[in-house]
Amino acid sequence: xxxxxxxxxxxxxxxxxxxxxxxxxxxxxxxxxxxxxxxxxxxxxxxxxxxxxxxxxxxxxxxxxxxxxxxxxxxxxxxxxxxxxxxxxxxxxxxxxxxxxxxxxxxxxxxxxxxxxxxxxxxxxxxxxxxxxxxxxxxxxxxxxxxxxxxxxxxxxxxxxxxxxxxxxxxxxxxxxxxxxxxxxxxxxxxxxxxxxxxxxxxxxxxxxxxxxxxxxxxxxxxxxxxxxxxxxxxxxxxxxxxxxxxxxxxxxxxxxxxxxxxxxxxxxxxxxxxxxxxxxxxxxxxxxxxxxxxxxxxxxxxxxxxxxxxxxxxxxxxxxxxxxxxxxxxxxxxxxxxxxxxxxxxx
Amino acid sequence: xxxxxxxxxxxxxxxxxxxxxxxxxxxxxxxxxxxxxxxxxxxxxxxxxxxxxxxxxxxxxxxxxxxxxxxxxxxxxxxxxxxxxxxxxxxxxxxxxxxxxxxxxxxxxxxxxxxxxxxxxxxxxxxxxxxxxxxxxxxxxxxxxxxxxxxxxxxxxxxxxxxxxxxxxxxxxxxxxxxxxxxxxxxxxxxxxxxxxxxxxxxxxxxxxxxxxxxxxxxxxxxxxxxxxxxxxxxxxxxxxxxxxxxxxxxxxxxxxxxxxxxxxxxxxxxxxxxxxxxxxxxxxxxxxxx
Numbered sequence: 001x002x003x004x005x006x007x008x009x010x011x012x013x014x015x016x017x018x019x020x021x022x023x024x025x026x027x028x029x030x031x032x033x034x035x036x037x038x039x040x041x042x043x044x045x046x047x048x049x050x051x052x053x054x055x056x057x058x059x060x061x062x063x064x065x066x067x068x069x070x071x072x073x074x075x076x077x078x079x080x081x082x083x084x085x086x087x088x089x090x091x092x093x094x095x096x097x098x099x100x101x102x103x104x105x106x107x108x109x110x111x112x113x114x115x116x117x118x119x120x121x122x123x124x125x126x127x128x129x130x131x132x133x134x135x136x137x138x139x140x141x142x143x144x145x146x147x148x149x150x151x152x153x154x155x156x157x158x159x160x161x162x163x164x165x166x167x168x169x170x171x172x173x174x175x176x177x178x179x180x181x182x183x184x185x186x187x188x189x190x191x192x193x194x195x196x197x198x199x200x201x202x203x204x205x206x207x208x209x210x211x212x213x214x215x216x217x218x219x220x221x222x223x224x225x226x227x228x229x230x231x232x233x234x235x236x237x238x239x240x241x242x243x244x245x246x247x248x249x250x251x252x253x254x255x256x257x258x259x260x261x262x263x264x265x266x267x268x269x270x271x272x273x274x275x276x277x278x279x280x281x282x283x284x285x286x287x288x289x290x291x292x293x294x295x296x297x298x299x300x301x302x303x304x305x306x307x308x309x310x311x312x313x314x315x316x317x318x319x320x321x322x323x324x325x326x327x328x329x330x331x332x333x334x335x336x337x338x339x340x341x342x343x344x345x346x347x348x
Numbered sequence: 349x350x351x352x353x354x355x356x357x358x359x360x361x362x363x364x365x366x367x368x369x370x371x372x373x374x375x376x377x378x379x380x381x382x383x384x385x386x387x388x389x390x391x392x393x394x395x396x397x398x399x400x401x402x403x404x405x406x407x408x409x410x411x412x413x414x415x416x417x418x419x420x421x422x423x424x425x426x427x428x429x430x431x432x433x434x435x436x437x438x439x440x441x442x443x444x445x446x447x448x449x450x451x452x453x454x455x456x457x458x459x460x461x462x463x464x465x466x467x468x469x470x471x472x473x474x475x476x477x478x479x480x481x482x483x484x485x486x487x488x489x490x491x492x493x494x495x496x497x498x499x500x501x502x503x504x505x506x507x508x509x510x511x512x513x514x515x516x517x518x519x520x521x522x523x524x525x526x527x528x529x530x531x532x533x534x535x536x537x538x539x540x541x542x543x544x545x546x547x548x549x550x551x552x553x554x555x556x557x558x559x560x561x562x563x564x565x566x567x568x569x570x571x572x573x574x575x576x577x578x579x580x581x582x583x584x585x586x587x588x589x590x591x592x593x594x595x596x597x598x599x600x601x602x603x604x605x606x607x608x609x610x611x612x613x614x615x616x617x618x619x620x621x622x623x624x625x626x627x628x629x630x631x632x633x634x635x636x637x638x639x
Contacts, residue, residue, distance in 0.1 A: 105615040280455035290448030
């Protein structure tokens with residue numbers, strides 16, 4: 001039972017991060033590789049702002065004794081300008097692979113600095129000590145804490161989903177998708193490409209950091225081995241499976257990928273006494289899932305249909321120049337409906 | 349000044365290793381128009397192949413040859429198994445797929461070889477004074493082999509029919525095809541060549557660093573990208589210049605600060621280049637970069 005509680009809690013937390021990625025990649029179309037760095041900053045900042053001063057030989061910055069909720073808010077607020085700087089540099093002129101390379105660089109450097117510069121977050125050994133935040137003031141017993149945390153994460157996820165859904169069909173939601181699908185055309189219609197993209201980038205990073213602050217409460221401790229730059233791929237797999245751009249689809253995708261993969265690899269034996277076997281198989285499956293989804297169903301299981309006029313939706317499968325997977329009104333039957341293989345969607 | 353020149357010497361060695369990796373990456377880009385994020389794994393595969401060959405034959409030359417051979421096979425397999433299957437799709441989609449492949453390959457290597465560090469037991473030889481530089485036998489050999497690869501590549505590209513075909517395919521694959529060039533074969537062969545160079549680069553890289561593990565190539569990817577972008581992605585000669593620049597920056601920055609921050613300097617160079625010279629140092633003009 002407690003096993004399922006913790007799996008569901010993690011799935012809720014990862015859903016929030018995946019929704020952050022969905023704003024940046026699903027809506028704005030920017031292939032960001034630095035996102036997991038904002039998650040990590042959220043986790044680290046929450047821990048250093050709640051657990052008090054560092055005790056030698058451990059060292060880290062801040063070392064405050066703030067209440068958890070305040071630390072959560074502050075952590076997110078600190079991450080926003082960092083993401084704004086990265087976004088402002090990376091989004092000004094760079095697109096596609098050049099944007100991806102730059103963000104890969106950002107997270108690689110952040111990763112190295114956090115590992116090597118110990119006064120920041122205690123280097124490779126990481127930091128620990130956030131135990132059951134909010135349990136004291138709310139009088140929650142230790143045995144009930146797991147349920148409380150699950151409820152907390154689920155509520156936050158629900159709020160995020162509701163807000164994002166409203167945003168998704170708002171003028172901004174439509175504008176950012178139109179920029180994704182055709183930057184020049186959107187600019188010609190008076191959209192500020194740079195500002196819209198930067199807004200999406202900062203919003204996505206904020207959601208990632210928010211997920212990180214909840215992750216901190218769940219984990220209690222954090223070190224660099226928990227956030228290698230490749231961790232972001234699990235989130236990409238989740239967004240891809242769920243349906244890029246579709247808020248509820250992404251949440252479903254995260255639950256499918258996360259719970260499916262944990263369960264699939266849970267009973268794997270340790271072949272040859274290799275403790276890395278289970279986790280490695282999981283990573284191989286995630287990598288494989290990304291490749292297979294991109295190849296055969298890039299629009300995901302629940303394709304996003306927002307931002308496409310009703311008239312266009314009816315002309316299923318006639319011309320394939322636009323993005324987004326809107327052609328598939330009946331997602332899994334789309335191929336048959338248009339009389340053959342589903343056309344490959346152009347996503348860029 | 350003396351000290352400075354010493355570091356320049358080390359920088360040249362770093363640049364030599366880097367040039368191998370970056371030239372391979374740029375060749376892949378030239379024919380397939382995709383920045384291959386699984387490029388690092390070609391190096392890692394080469395490093396492990398060399399390790400196996402060294403255990404087996406105890407000969408450094410055969411280890412290098414084995415690394416190149418296995419790297420070449422891996423390069424062709426990567427192209428046929430993944431890149432070609434995404435032909436005609438937006439480059440960014442292929443890019444994500446290569447990152448997924450990178451994750452798969454790294455973990456397959458972990459399962460086969462374990463995550464622990466390995467090292468070759470190769471005699472480095474004693475350091476020699478060459479002009480102002482102080483280099484070991486191994487380092488001299490590394491630098492010479494990189495020069496040899498660069499020269500061979502130059503001859504291949506400029507003096508052979510294949511080189512002409514490669515340049516034509518790189519310029520416009522469709523046009524090359526309708527002109528009667530077997531574009532598909534040229535692309536496959538180019539990936540084979542890139543794999544050979546990358547596999548050898550992996551061996552040389554692991555040998556220069558001393559130890560390696562399955563993340564060897566991925567950790568080196570960013571520096572490789574910096575060098576390739578500095579030279580202009582898809583431009584082999586520019587990439588050699590880019591490798592020299594990034595190699596020198598890395599060694600000098602490492603020498604006059606904490607060497608652990610080399611990667612940060614690589615990023616600094618990369619971002620500046622992307623912002624001001626996105627098409628490479630040798631091409632003038634500042635354009636919005638799209639792929």
